[in-house]
Amino acid sequence: MTTLATRQPRVVLYEGSGAEPLAGPERAELVASLLDRGYSVTLAHEGAAAAADEATFVVVGRFVGGAPLVTAADATKVEVHDCTGRTPAEVVGLVDGARADRPLNTPGAGDSWKPWFPVIDPVRCTNCMQCLSFCLFDVYGVDADHRLRVENPSNCKVNCPACSRVCPDVAIMFPKYHAGPIDGAPVSQTDVGREKMKIDISALLGGDLYARLRERSAEAKNRFSRERSADQALAERRRCLTKLADAAAIPREVLDALPSPEEIQRKSAEAAKRAAAALAGQAAAEGTGPAASSPSA
Amino acid sequence: MSDDATRTGPAVRMLYCRCAFAQVVPADVKGAVLEGLAGSGQGFEAVADLCDMAARRDPHLADLAALAKGGATLRIAACWPRAVRGLFHLADSPLGDAGVEILNMRTLPAERVLAGMLSGDPGAVAESAAGRDDAAAEQAAAGRIAALGQLPQSTPEGETR
Ligand code: SF4
Numbered sequence: 057m058t059t060l061a062t063r064q065p066r067v068v069l070y071e072g073s074g075a076e077p078l079a080g081p082e083r084a085e086l087v088a089s090l091l092d093r094g095y096s097v098t099l100a101h102e103g104a105a106a107a108a109d110e111a112t113f114v115v116v117g118r119f120v121g122g123a124p125l126v127t128a129a130d131a132t133k134v135e136v137h138d139c140t141g142r143t144p145a146e147v148v149g150l151v152d153g154a155r156a157d158r159p160l161n162t163p164g165a166g167d168s169w170k171p172w173f174p175v176i177d178p179v180r181c182t183n184c185m186q187c188l189s190f191c192l193f194d195v196y197g198v199d200a201d202h203r204l205r206v207e208n209p210s211n212c213k214v215n216c217p218a219c220s221r222v223c224p225d226v227a228i229m230f231p232k233y234h235a236g237p238i239d240g241a242p243v244s245q246t247d248v249g250r251e252k253m254k255i256d257i258s259a260l261l262g263g264d265l266y267a268r269l270r271e272r273s274a275e276a277k278n279r280f281s282r283e284r285s286a287d288q289a290l291a292e293r294r295r296c297l298t299k300l301a302d303a304a305a306i307p308r309e310v311l312d313a314l315p316s317p318e319e320i321q322r323k324s325a326e327a328a329k330r331a332a333a334a335l336a337g338q339a340a341a342e343g344t345g346p347a348a349s350s351p352s353a
Numbered sequence: 354m355s356d357d358a359t360r361t362g363p364a365v366r367m368l369y370c371r372c373a374f375a376q377v378v379p380a381d382v383k384g385a386v387l388e389g390l391a392g393s394g395q396g397f398e399a400v401a402d403l404c405d406m407a408a409r410r411d412p413h414l415a416d417l418a419a420l421a422k423g424g425a426t427l428r429i430a431a432c433w434p435r436a437v438r439g440l441f442h443l444a445d446s447p448l449g450d451a452g453v454e455i456l457n458m459r460t461l462p463a464e465r466v467l468a469g470m471l472s473g474d475p476g477a478v479a480e481s482a483a484g485r486d487d488a489a490a491e492q493a494a495a496g497r498i499a500a501l502g503q504l505p506q507s508t509p510e511g512e513t514r
Pocket residue numbers: 176180181182183184185186187188204222223224225226227228
């Protein structure tokens with residue numbers, strides 16, 4: 057599991073007093089190279105110098121008469137490097153060296169973490185907790201006020217937008233999805249209708265999508281024990297799941313990676329319990345629920 | 354564009370998102386927007402991926418949101434305004450209604466994004482939040498994604514558009 061506890065390191069490209077500015081195209085190329093590596097970049101000009109914080113570890117610039125001393129807000133010394141005469145690739149190398157053991161995620165490169173996770177539209181969300189009880193991977197949680205919160209973004213399965221299908225209010229977005237309204241495009245009345253239709257499809261398939269998946273998975277397992285060919289059994293399992301996957305746009309890899317039926321059952325029960333607790337908490341806070349009306353022990 | 358038109362003033366902060374990996378923002382648009390910002394002579398913030406940053410609940414997002422609440426104008430070149438606002442909210446740094454202008458690189462050409470970023474063109478900001486009425490543009494985007502093989506190749510029938 058990827059840890060999101062650390063900030064992405066930040067580079068300051070300094071062009072204020074004491075430094076020569078880069079030419080526009082050169083500057084664009086250097087900033088692009090640093091961004092594509094995964095760094096955040098602050099382009100600091102005269103009168104707009106960036107405040108160094110604990111994410112800032114290096115300042116680069118074409119310094120005239122020596123590199124100045126820079127200290128971050130937390131008193132960490134920030135390295136300052138002269139990049140005069142260096143190509144963007146060389147500056148990235150220099151920055152990589154200065155980063156030392158600070159962790160850096162290059163989204164999309166190799167096995168780095170891909171930032172794919174649900175984002176809630178707080179204007180649309182009604183805190184019904186359907187998504188919380190649907191997700192088997194503990195992506196969702198609740199805050200101190202019993203409101204929905206995306207707690208563990210890195211638990212989400214890349215390219216799987218399934219939970220957006222269970223939200224009755226079309227409040228779940230995946231900004232990197234390819235189509236609206238899931239990508240954040242405005243939600244039309246037609247979209248609301250369509251999304252409801254999708255939920256009905258999953259209802260037709262057995263009410264509870266995971267219950268159905270469980271069943272299918274068990275069927276596939278039985279078949280697997282009878283089949284002589286593991287490949288054939290796998291093909292059958294895939295065929296069984298195709299309809300469900302299409303209804304909720306769940307990628308096959310996610311279905312293939314689902315835990316055992318027992319584990320699914322345990323996780324769904326747990327998630328449903330957390331959702332029920334959150335709803336009870338909301339009702340109590342609003343003074344409408346049983347917790348609010350029941351006498352204190 | 355005149356010099357005056359390209360001045361953002363000290364009370365304006367610009368944030369550019371490079372949008373890594375999914376290719377949902379056309380490469381030519383994000384490239385041209387970065388070139389335009391870099392050539393403008395203005396300072397700006399650039400992040401590799403605003404989604405990644407929000408997932409980390411990076412406190413820098415709170416600083417930017419606070420700036421806008423404190424009377425500065427925060428201009429963001431990224432994607433759909435609803436998604437960008439959702440990301441700041443997820444990072445526990447919700448953006449206020451005032452002082453925030455979001456430019457959508459998924460749907461606008463680079464010149465429109467730059468007009469919004471550098472000159473505060475209200476038309477570009479309004480267009481950024483408007484729904485897609487050009488199905489062809491969306492189809493082109495889906496085709497681009499499929500071609501790059503970054504997202505699932507098969508789009509389920511009846512996909513919401
Ligand atoms: S299902 Fe939708 S409305 Fe309900 S809590 Fe989740 S995001 Fe909010």
